[in-house]
Amino acid sequence: MTDDMTDEKGTYEPHHEDLGSRLNWLRAGVLGANDGIVSTAGLVVGVAGATDSRSALLTAGMAGLFAGSLSMAAGEYVSVSTQRDSEKAAVELEKKELREQPEEELAELAQLLRSRGLSPEVAEESARQLTERDALRAHARVELNIDPDALANPWHAAWASFVAFTVGALLPLLAIILPPQSWRLPVTVISVLVALACTGWGSARLGAAPAGPAVVRTMAGGALAMGVTYLVGTLLGSTGG
Secondary structure (H helix, E strand, C coil): CCCCCECCCCCECCCCCCHHHHHHHHHHHHHHHHHHHHHHHHHHHHHHHHCCCHHHHHHHHHHHHHHHHHHHHHHHHHHHHHHHHHHHHHHHHHHHHHHHCHHHHHHHHHHHHHHCCCCHHHHHHHHHHHHHHHHHHHHHHHCCCCCCCCCCCHHHHHHHHHHHHHHHHHHHHHHHHCCCHHHHHHHHHHHHHHHHHHHHHHHHHHCCCCHHHHHHHHHHHHHHHHHHHHHHHHHHHHHHC
């Protein structure tokens, strides 16, 4: 192993200390971008099935962009705030237990280290040294899998989702309103599928997961959304006409 990020073959291995924080950003960003692309594409393609009006497409797309980006940001903020509150409560409880029953907590830490494969002697010595250095941090990481200095940040997640959704939504919106009428649907469909393929590949690459399944999932979901909404829009347009 050459460092925390790559092995001898240059393969990316995301087991450094900032992995949890990075994956939170990745999750919020990828989810926001993917939702922005798919939901806005489905919306404008559905409207395109019912009308040829560029102004109607622009209005629907812009409304979907702002509503979706704000909804994603609010949802991420609430969700991550709940996670942060739970983490803080768990850390505070651990702090209380360390203050009131330090010997029991030391024995618990040693037991946890033994369960991870250390011999009893090494586990006890490691638990003692970790406790002497920083008991709360040791218990938070080993027992709770939480870094008390890097709790989930709801504002980071909210902004990441807002920006990612907005950027993702702009692609299908521009693709549906800029080309001539006869080219709108082909350009939009192709652009969206390419963007979703890139999103799937990028998320898999950053998360050190296989790219193929992620690409297939994102493209299939986008294609299904556009197909269904276009069909619905066409039927409603025909009924309304």
